[in-house]
Every structure is written in C-alpha cells, then in structure tokens.
Amino acid sequence: MKALKRQSMLPPPQAHEDVIVFAVGGFKFAIAAGAVKEIRSMEGLHGFTLGGISAQIAKLTHTLERSGTTYFVVDAAMHFLLPPSRPSRVLILRNVPTGVLVDSTDRIMEITTLHALPRAFTHEERGWYRGLAVVNGAVMPVVNHNAFLNKAELEVLRAGLERVRGVVTV
Amino acid sequence: MIGDGDKSYVLFPLGEKRFALPAEAVTELARPDSLQTFPHCTPLLAGVLVRRGRIVPVCDVAQVLIGPGAPPRKFYLIANCKSESGQELTAVPVTGECKLASAACVPLTGKEPHYISGLLAIGNETVEIVALEKLMSMEAPA
Secondary structure, three states: OOOOOOOOOOOOOEEEEEEEEEEEOOEEEEEEHHHEEEEEOOOOEEEOOOHHHHHHOOOEEEEEEEOOEEEEEEEHHHHOOOOOOOOOEEEEEOOOOEEEEEOEEEEEEEEEEOEOOOOOOOOOHHHHEEEEEEEOOEEEEEEOHHHOOOHHHHHHHHHHHHHHHOOOOO | OOOOOOEEEEEEEEOOEEEEEEHHHEEEEEOOOOOEOOOOOOOOEEEEEEEOOEEEEEEOOHHHHOOOOOOOOOEEEEEEEEEOOEEEEEEEEEOOOOEEEEEOEEOOOOOOOOOEEEEEEEOOEEEEEEOHHHHHOOOOOO
C-alpha cells in the first residue's frame, strides 16, 4: 500500500492558550481560562422554573444571584446529552450571565495546538467545541463557551425574567 | 494478471464478507491504537485516533455494511475521504488483514445501496466497492 503523496491537510496551527480542565460524566473537557470568571461550589444555587422556558431550555437547571447579576446555570451533562452526572462545581463565565454545572475541575494548563474538529463530525458537536487538544496523547475537546447558552436563548431568558420580576440586571 | 481497465483496490474483511476501497484512497493499514471518545451526536463515528500528530475520525462502517453482529475489529484501514467540504483521513475498523487486488468494475445491478459505487468480480466472489463519503453521510441503523 502506497502512502498517499498528495496530502493536502496542513498541520494544525500552533496556539498557546491557557485552559481549565473539567470533568462531566466521566469525560474531560477544556475551556479557555479567559472565559471563566470564577469557579465556585454549588452553594447559593436556586432551582430554575419559569413556565414554558424551563421546558424550552431543559438544560438550564438553576440560577445564581451574584453581585446584582442573575446567572443562568446550565447542566453540562444535559448540554452534552450525557446521562445525569453528579455536579459539584459551577464555572461562572466571563462577560455572559452564564454558569455551567460540572462534576469537577482538574487543573489549569497550557495547550499549544488547537486541532480543528474533523469534518466527519457533523452534528451538534460542531457548535459545542472550538476544537480538540491533545494532552499527553489524550484527546480533549475544547468547548465553545458561548454555546452553553446562545444569544437567542439568553434573550428569551432575559425577557422571561423581566416579565416575572419586572426588572432584572444581567 | 492485470487487464486493460483494471484498477487497484484494497479489499477489506468485515466478518464473512469483503468490501473494497479504491487503492489510491487508502493511506495505511494500522494496528489498533487506543480509540478515544468524547461526547458527540454524529452516527457511525466511534471516536478518533491520534496518528502522527493528526486527529483521525473513526467511522465504524460495519454497522451499516453487515449489521450489529460484526466480529471485533482488528485493524484500522485509513483512507482519504473526499466530500464537498474537502478531504480528510478517516479510519475504518476492519476485522482482518487487507489485500491489494486489481480488477475491472462490473456494472451495478441497480439494487445496491447508494453507498456502493461499483462491483468487482474476483473469482467467484462479488465484492462491493464502498463510497466512504456517502456511507458516512447516512444515519446509523436503528
């Protein structure tokens, strides 16, 4: 068998980036460290129920009031369509009113290469991930932090909360 | 003996049957590496391999070609899969060793699934040529 000579795929670009490694449902993921404002315990979370919105965005399970801001907290296991897991930490994201429930956080580390998600992956995962990192031979998806709650979902949530509370600051 | 119009194909086994890929698309036959998985929703994709610094998706075509009762896969046939959006290496788990063969295509009967692009008559055996990109674009069987 001859090796393919016309290999058009270029090596992935070099990119140094600090990421936080976290676990959900037995899988490890990475998120840009710059996208995370705070990692905290589950203390202070309130169950989220808001009429039809709760059914519409089922992965949104809690809210958190923090410094006058309402954070909408998404269950990462539900986001990634995994079986229920045992969350113990909340990642509070920066610049968006979103929190993410994860099982645990592992460490902060630097990745040097972000591989594109292979084109063979064609479903929801294309929105979930910015790419893949290889850490000590293990492949780890680097999540797209803006996908936990997209702009349209946040608008729906803002409008819903405003209806209920009158005014909400997010 | 190679006749006029014969092309080279890599014949790969899946259980009792053999299938073919055009030899020019195949880059290597690899031993089982550690398959790595992460959450995704794309049917047929079993995970990825890391090969020489590249991430190669693994497409378990046996589910479609011979059904759920396929024996354990022993090797990965790594092929270049072309699609409208470009091309990339794809690993296909196979159940035994592969063979290079030259043969002429015989006409399709019209009853083949859309992911079969041709037929090879090798001795008494008819081997289906798999269009990997079409196979990968279909949904997994229920």
